[in-house]
Amino acid sequence: MSCCDLAAAGQLGKAGIMASDCEPALNQAESRNPTLERYLGALREAKNDSEQFAALLLVTKAVKAGDIDAKTRRRIFDAVGFTFPNRLLTSKEAPDGCPDHVLRALGVALLACFCSDPELAAHPQVLNKIPILSTFLTARGDPDDAARRSMIDDTYQCLTAVAGTPRGPRHLIAGGTVSALCQAYLGHGYGFDQALALLVGLLAAAETQCWKEAEPDLLAVLRGLSEDFQKAEDASKFELCQLLPLFLPPTTVPSECLRDLQAGLARILGSKLSSWQRNPALKLAARLAHACGSDWIPAGSSGSKFLALLVNLACVEVRLALEETGTEVKEDVVTACYALMELGIQECTRCEQSLLKEPQKVQLVSIMKEAIGAVIHYLQQVGQEKQKEPFVFASVRILGAWLAEETSSLRKEVCQLLPFLVRYAKTLYEEAEETNDLSQQVATLAISPTTSGPTWPGDALRLLLPGWCHLTVEDGPREILIKEGAPSLLCKYFLQQWELTSPGHDTSVLPDSVEIGLQTCCHIFLNLVVTAPGLIKRDACFTSLMNTLMTSLPALVQQQGRLLLAANVATLGLLMARLLSTSPALQGTPASRGFFAAAILFLSQSHVARATPGSDQAVLALSPDYEGIWADLQELWFLGMQAFTGCVPLLPWLAPAALRSRWPQELLQLLGSVSPNSVKPEMVAAYQGVLVELARANRLCREAMRLQAGEETASHYRMAALEQCLSEP
Numbered sequence: 001m002s003c004c005d006l007a008a009a010g011q012l013g014k015a016g017i018m019a020s021d022c023e024p025a026l027n028q029a030e031s032r033n034p035t036l037e038r039y040l041g042a043l044r045e046a047k048n049d050s051e052q053f054a055a056l057l058l059v060t061k062a063v064k065a066g067d068i069d070a071k072t073r074r075r076i077f078d079a080v081g082f083t084f085p086n087r088l089l090t091s092k093e094a095p096d097g098c099p100d101h102v103l104r105a106l107g108v109a110l111l112a113c114f115c116s117d118p119e120l121a122a123h124p125q126v127l128n129k130i131p132i133l134s135t136f137l138t139a140r141g142d143p144d145d146a147a148r149r150s151m152i153d154d155t156y157q158c159l160t161a162v163a164g165t166p167r168g169p170r171h172l173i174a175g176g177t178v179s180a181l182c183q184a185y186l187g188h189g190y191g192f193d194q195a196l197a198l199l200v201g202l203l204a205a206a207e208t209q210c211w212k213e214a215e216p217d218l219l220a221v222l223r224g225l226s227e228d229f230q231k232a233e234d235a236s237k238f239e240l241c242q243l244l245p246l247f248l249p250p251t252t253v254p255s256e257c258l259r260d261l262q263a264g265l266a267r268i269l270g271s272k273l274s275s276w277q278r279n280p281a282l283k284l285a286a287r288l289a290h291a292c293g294s295d296w297i298p299a300g301s302s303g304s305k306f307l308a309l310l311v312n313l314a315c316v317e318v319r320l321a322l323e324e325t326g327t328e329v330k331e332d333v334v335t336a337c338y339a340l341m342e343l344g345i346q347e348c349t350r351c352e353q354s355l356l357k358e359p360q361k362v363q364l365v366s367i368m369k370e371a372i373g374a375v376i377h378y379l380q381q382v383g384q385e386k387q388k389e390p391f392v393f394a395s396v397r398i399l400g401a402w403l404a405e406e407t408s409s410l411r412k413e414v415c416q417l418l419p420f421l422v423r424y425a426k427t428l429y430e431e432a433e434e435t436n437d438l439s440q441q442v443a444t445l446a447i448s449p450t451t452s453g454p455t456w457p458g459d460a461l462r463l464l465l466p467g468w469c470h471l472t473v474e475d476g477p478r479e480i481l482i483k484e485g486a487p488s489l490l491c492k493y494f495l496q497q498w499e500l501t502s503p504g505h506d507t508s509v510l511p512d513s514v515e516i517g518l519q520t521c522c523h524i525f526l527n528l529v530v531t532a533p534g535l536i537k538r539d540a541c542f543t544s545l546m547n548t549l550m551t552s553l554p555a556l557v558q559q560q561g562r563l564l565l566a567a568n569v570a571t572l573g574l575l576m577a578r579l580l581s582t583s584p585a586l587q588g589t590p591a592s593r594g595f596f597a598a599a600i601l602f603l604s605q606s607h608v609a610r611a612t613p614g615s616d617q618a619v620l621a622l623s624p625d626y627e628g629i630w631a632d633l634q635e636l637w638f639l640g641m642q643a644f645t646g647c648v649p650l651l652p653w654l655a656p657a658a659l660r661s662r663w664p665q666e667l668l669q670l671l672g673s674v675s676p677n678s679v680k681p682e683m684v685a686a687y688q689g690v691l692v693e694l695a696r697a698n699r700l701c702r703e704a705m706r707l708q709a710g711e712e713t714a715s716h717y718r719m720a721a722l723e724q725c726l727s728e729p
Contacts, residue, residue: 082125085110105151112154115161122165130175137184156194169205182217222247230260241280245287258296279333286336289343311344315371322374331391338398403467422484425460465520472527491541494521522568529575549573550595567636570599574643581650588653609673619678641686648693655698668708688719695725
């Protein structure tokens with residue numbers, strides 16, 4: 001059989017490719033071509049390669065391209081099977097006078113025909129050909145060779161068919177197809193556009209696995225696309241805007257790519273555009289903001305102008321979409337704009353190394369205020385049936401980001417919306433499983449074009465906590481939150497989140513947002529303790545919270561790296577203990593004794609005596625564990641000292657317990673070993689408060705302090721109240 005005959009037989013694959021364009025029934029095909037049945041019989045009965053070749057040629061001639069339907073393809077497969085194509089694909093010798101790839105081309109053509117059947121595309125005999133097929137994409141050869149081009153088209157046909165099966169992307173990735181596609185695209189040979197299209201599909205289906213298997217090759221493609229984007233002067237730059245988000249890695253984006261992407265976006269967004277041109281650019285900018293914060297925007301005047309432009313455009317889009325009632329909202333675009341607004345909020349509140357100058361910040365805050373007003377207006381219209389929609393979640397997120405930094409403006413509107421926010425957060429909290437799914441949908445909707453892209457924070461409550469922390473300080477908003485049941489919801493949420501940090505859970509894999517959320521809850525509870533003490537006393541949820549704090553603190557203070565959370569728990573527990581001092585749980589029970597012992601440990605280990613060169617006397621200094629976070633810790637520490645002082649006269653067993661811990665003795669010993677000039681007045685006041693209450697509450701405490709030179713130390717530090725107390729019997 002000649003090479004021409006083999007090439008003709010290869011056209012069978014083309015018939016399969018075009019079959020999707022027509023819907024003839026098998027009996028119709030047979031009525032138009034009565035010899036087809038006889039040729040299929042010859043194909044089934046072929047005894048050697050030559051007879052199979054001949055039969056394939058006859059079948060090809062009997063069935064014109066486009067006249068082959070799914071049933072006929074299946075009958076051809078039943079006649080040929082996989083053995084013959086397998087041999088063709090692995091053959092290294094071609095008939096005399098034929099190119100060396102002609103047999104492989106025929107094998108690929110047969111597979112392309114078979115893969116038109118989804119069931120066959122998922123067949124193990126097709127899947128195990130993926131590595132071989134992938135090599136064909138990068139094989140060298142004559143670019144003008146029609147047979148080779150046909151073979152490449154058939155290869156893409158096979159791989160695309162496999163990618164369309166449920167588990168196909170996983171098999172393609174494992175078979176090295178991603179790297180092969182990247183190399184084929186970068187080589188810009190025949191079919192490179194098909195390589196890019198298939199890459200896009202694989203990244204959309206399995207982004208994480210693609211990057212894990214072929215990160216260097218995908219980064220090379222990203223570099224190429226970014227450079228093309230930066231140089232593009234025609235409509236291709238808008239197409240690249242849609243492609244590029246898919247190629248942003250889950251890790252660090254190369255700096256040269258960021259420069260090209262920012263430059264390209266600056267040119268696009270600085271021009272007068274229609275919405276179909278502008279929206280993909282905004283979505284790409286949002287992806288970059290999510291992945292890199294503001295690091296992709298250059299410092300200096302050009303960077304600040306670009307950032308201001310981004311935020312301005314985002315706010316305009318949000319207002320146009322949400323202020324007009326009855327208009328269809330392009331939710332993916334608006335949510336991308338939310339991400340850019342959030343970037344603007346972060347930069348406007350950054351004190352050091354901000355890209356924005358003060359006048360720009362003032363202007364952007366005013367513009368963002370108007371956009372947030374539109375978000376509030378939209379949320380006020382949300383009915384119960386829409387509460388689980390991802391776009392509502394995204395809208396609550398941006399409002400939460402705004403309230404975390406700014407609660408004085410739009411106060412009336414925010415207060416009117418608070419009942420909805422509490423109900424919304426409660427709904428999602430009570431349906432935690434749906435919440436997780438919803439959060440993933442928001443990630444997809446907002447800034448990730450894939451379902452496995454970067455996720456937004458996981459629940460509505462966590463988004464609202466910082467804003468509620470500010471609002472609980474103010475009388476009006478606090479009363480609304482209490483009336484709507486927010487404190488009870490927050491207690492339940494805190495206890496649920498606390499379970500994630502309890503023994504038996506691997507805290508090393510927890511996101512930082514869990515611990516930050518717990519700390520913010522503590523701050524809200526601290527506000528309520530100070531401003532609404534009656535609520536703490538009468539609401540049973542706070543008794544449960546107190547029990548959890550008491551049982552948890554002893555282990556927490558021993559854990560490395562969790563001192564700030566321990567400080568929050570200790571201080572909150574001490575303040576609540578003053579209000580709940582008559583509770584049976586605080587009457588010297590093992591849990592209460594363990595809690596106060598742990599609280600004493602936290603308060604007592606904050607400072608040490610440190611020697612100074614050239615001086616005979618040490619100075620009071622922060623302990624190493626406290627030193628790095630003292631700016632965040634000191635207010636809690638002083639509040640904790642004050643709260644402990646208040647607990648001593650209310651809990652008769654506490655002073656003897658403190659004496660057994662040797663805290664008063666060690667505190668006097670510390671003060672006696674350092675220079676009084678090194679102890680700040682506020683520290684002196686805090687230490688005196690604790691020592692005086694312990695001395696007043698218990699005779700043995702007074703005696704122990706005297707034995708530790710307490711009167712002399714009190715005189716040195718001008719602690720008049722302590723000196724007087726110790727002078728009494």
